Amino acid sequence: MSKISKKIVERLIIYRRCLIRSSVNSNNTHIFSHQLAKKSGASSAQVRRDIMGLGYSGSPAYGYEIKSLVDSIGKFIDPVKREKIAIIGLGNLGKAIVDYFNKQSLEMEIVAAFDTNPEKVNRVLMGCKSYHIKEMKSIIKEYDIQTAILCIPSINAQEVTDELIESGIKGILNYAPINLNVPLNIYVENLDMIAIFEKVSYFARKNNK
Amino acid sequence: MSKISKKIVERLIIYRRCLIRSSVNSNNTHIFSHQLAKKSGASSAQVRRDIMGLGYSGSPAYGYEIKSLVDSIGKFIDPVKREKIAIIGLGNLGKAIVDYFNKQSLEMEIVAAFDTNPEKVNRVLMGCKSYHIKEMKSIIKEYDIQTAILCIPSINAQEVTDELIESGIKGILNYAPINLNVPLNIYVENLDMIAIFEKVSYFARKNNK
DNA sequence: ATAACGTTGTGATAAAATTCACGAGAATAT
DNA sequence: ATATTCTCGTGAATTTTATCACAACGTTAT
Structure with a gap:
């Protein structure tokens, strides 16, 4: 697996928070990198780079599917059990x-x-x-x-x-x-x-x- | 004044804490960069670079004079009044x-x-x-x-x-x-x-x- | 005296993090 | 159909940060 730095981990954790909040507060199923950037305080290029590191892919037409991106981050970040x-x-x-x-x-x-x-x-x-x-x-x-x-x-x-x-x-x-x-x-x-x-x-x- | 980055400010604050603790706990008046590095978790080169940025100078013979270095950091970091x-x-x-x-x-x-x-x-x-x-x-x-x-x-x-x-x-x-x-x-x-x-x-x- | 040692300050270098910028491709408008 | 308009993914360039390495110099030992 490619190297994920401390900084990237920090941001992935923040992204996930933003994504979860976003999916609760609105009924959008997708989000663009620039939107997630705004919510998280990162730049859009950074968002795309970081997510790229996960191996996850969005679509140029609809952006990232929130639910599966949250899952991808979780699979990367979270412990197996509580x-x-x-x-x-x-x-x-x-x-x-x-x-x-x-x-x-x-x-x-x-x-x-x-x-x-x-x-x-x-x-x-x-x-x-x-x-x-x-x-x-x-x-x-x-x-x-x-x-x-x-x-x-x-x-x-x-x-x-x-x-x-x-x-x-x-x-x-x-x-x-x-x-x-x-x-x-x-x-x-x-x-x-x-x-x-x-x-x-x-x-x-x-x-x- | 030359640019002092966020990272450097963070470390200067930590250095000062270490210096103050150190001068309370021992009766040393001076400290070497490698000692301050150990106490603060930074590298010795980083300590020297950061302190260089303050315009403060130590002596190759005795290292940094703790009291005056604390003052230098304070003059840089601290507000004028409480x-x-x-x-x-x-x-x-x-x-x-x-x-x-x-x-x-x-x-x-x-x-x-x-x-x-x-x-x-x-x-x-x-x-x-x-x-x-x-x-x-x-x-x-x-x-x-x-x-x-x-x-x-x-x-x-x-x-x-x-x-x-x-x-x-x-x-x-x-x-x-x-x-x-x-x-x-x-x-x-x-x-x-x-x-x-x-x-x-x-x-x-x-x-x- | 003078040699040996250990440190600072700092150019030079390397490494890490960020941003730029653009090809590819999907959706929409005309 | 075709043009237009978005976006993503990513190689390349840039900027920032950290490390290396060494000349200069005071101290100590002999």
């Missing part, structure tokens, strides 16, 4: 993320949460049970969880990451503002909300000069 | 973001929150007062707020964005999973947590084949 996710850290942000994810998402679910605070364990929030972090390794193995959301203070992040990897986790979405050291076969995505906001602030000032 | 931020939407995620931002950040503060739910207005959370959204325009103008965090359902996002722009907002951090249509002089950064997680999930599976 994604079970662990979250570590049940502070305000952690709880909000559990709520946010489990409220809307269909193909994935946060099934286990871990924290050190005794008051936060052995509860259930939006279908997600919470455990003490000392049970983390066994629960992750038991449920065969592949991905985790890390939502704890930076100071503990590397230590917990090492344990996650020992538990068999392959991908981490890291909200802690610190670079994690992991082996090459583990995928880490850093989501530093403060850093992202600082960027917004910078370009907000920069743009209107 | 950044006042508005947030729209006080759901679980919105509240968690207010808490998260205002707890740790020094150079910026979410000072006003807006919601349509009458139960959520006229309260104070972490120094941030909440108002009904119909007061948004006047409050944003009154406080001279330049940037906003958008944390509301997709369905309302474009409409509220238009109002934000009318109010004088120049930058938006958008948590709603939808592409916003804005004029060229407005900067929007989309932060679609579900999309980002889907990417993690994809590469977690992909990497360990």
